[in-house]
Amino acid sequence: MQTRLAAEFLSTPDGQTADAILRRCVHCGFCTATCPTYQLLGDELDGPRGRIYLIKQVLEGAEPTRATQQHLDRCLTCRNCESTCPSGVEYGHLLDIGRKVVEARVQRPAGERAVRWLLREGLTSPLFGPAMRLGQAVRDVLPAPLRAKVPARREAGAWPQAPRPRRVLMLAGCVQPAMMPTINAATARVLDAAGIQTVVAPKAGCCGAIRFHLDDQVGALDDMRANIDAWWPWIEPTDGSPGVEAIVMNASGCGVMVKDYAHALRHDPAYADKARRISDLTRDLSELLPDLVPAWRQRLGDGLPASVPRRLVFHPPCTLQHGQKLRGGVERHLGELGFEVTLARQESHLCCGSAGTYSVLQPTLSRQLRDRKLGHLEAAAPQTIVSANIGCITHLQSGTATPVRHWVEVVDEALAASPARTPA
The missing domain is CATH 1.10.1060.10 (Alpha-helical ferredoxin)
Known part of the structure; x- marks a missing residue:
């Protein structure tokens, strides 16, 4: 051109x-x-x-x-x-x-500016957690459109405390700990079962995606710099101990953003090199599966417990299959554990309509895409729909009675129901 x-x-x-x-x-x-x-x-x-x-x-x-x-x-x-x-x-x-x-x-109408400001500041605020808990407490009486945005409360369960020979960092995220704390806790437990300790830097916050895609790119870059500063002592410890092996992302939307830090901060003389290091260290949780599955198979022994849903259909988020170019890993490796994992027979490549804050800003198009996606997913008659991004999970669940979960929660449930063995 x-x-x-x-x-x-x-x-x-x-x-x-x-x-x-x-x-x-x-x-x-x-x-x-x-x-x-x-x-x-x-x-x-x-x-x-x-x-x-x-x-x-x-x-x-x-x-x-x-x-x-x-x-x-x-x-x-x-x-x-x-x-x-x-x-x-x-x-x-x-x-x-x-x-x-x-x-x-182009000047936006005042109403649009207000909604975008509320999303940008509200979702990344420390007050989001208390607000979500309040919403969950009164969820049954909320109007249907608002209730769809407030998932039912789930107990996270115990976080492993024992030190392990290997360590990884994990970004807790800005909305995930409040909306679905089970995902982070399940991630820590399944990594622990493979002899890997999960640490979270307390000062790390939003990955920057929310502000970036709501046209506050300056604020997004500040979020990125703050995360780099919070993570750096774990990457290059001053006491001479080895740094973490990787920065693990269990929300593919955050993962694609953090992997892009090198590009976003390439012209920042103070952060360009560090950003490149961060991007190089970042891994979606599914990228660790080849290393994790052997330890999990040993833990599972004779196979999946009967209480665990075996028949799954996987919705690969766009941020995983298109943004990070990761395809096939979740289905293949969960299959090695004994799960029956399929993709939707049609249009598995298409977006579910969640797309961060898109479901709020473009609700009509978002619902059309959600219902279209669910039609294909439910045609596989799954016991559970699994995905890899909290936005997709929440959005899909708002349109179906079929359970929608992160795939790591299903693995965690299987390991918990199996005879306990010492992690590798």
Whole structure:
């Protein structure tokens, strides 16, 4: 694609990045075939190719409009188009640049600004936990739309305390500890069963994704720097002890963001090298499965306990299969443990409509995608739907009576029901 970026952008780091991305696009349109919003709306400007043209026009000097902003808003940032693109167009990074430029030039209505501010500040606030507990206490009397956003309270269970020869860091996350504390505790227990200790840096907070995708990229970078500072003593201990093996993510949305720290902070002289180290150390929990499964199989002995749901259908989050390019690992390795894991027979590559705060900001499109996804998942007649991201889990559960859980919770349940053995 030929470009003629305006001088105000061409000499900037964002402009140079955008120009390189735009020049890789060959207009083929393969991306439209796998774009969820294009499939729902049938509008070229609500597909990746159309949005690329809109961003190109703005960077070449055209004045963005409210319509431009809305077309970019309706993108889920699922990055399915990146998996489809034969030219390797980094659409996600281009969209980030386009949204930032448009946000600076197009005034949103006051109501939209207020909602986005509440999401940006509320979800990342220390007060989110108490607010969620209050919501869970009165969940039964909440209006249906609000009740769908408040999962029933679950007890996390014990966190392993014994030291192990191997250690990993884990990001607790901003909303997950309050909404579904079972996920973090289950992760610590299953790692402990394989001889790995899980540590959490108390000053680490939101990964930055919430602010970043709500057009507060400056605040997001501050979140990233704060996490790097909180993690660094565990990565390079001052007492001469070995650092942690990895930073483990059990929410794929956080994982794809932290793996992108190197890109986001590449121009920060104080943090660029550290950010690159953080990205290199970050692993989705599923990436550890080849190392974990042998220890779990020894713990399970003769196989899965009868009390554990065996027939699972896996919903791979977009942030896992498209953002991190991780496919097949969860199904394959859970199968080695004795679970019967399948994907939806159709459209397993499509987004469920959660997409961070998208289900709040674009509720109609989000519900349509959720119901479409659930139709395919439930066609497999699973005992449990499993996924790898809290947003997907909460969103899917709001539309079905079938249990929706993180896959690590199911593994934890199986290990807990098996005869206790000393971890490796």
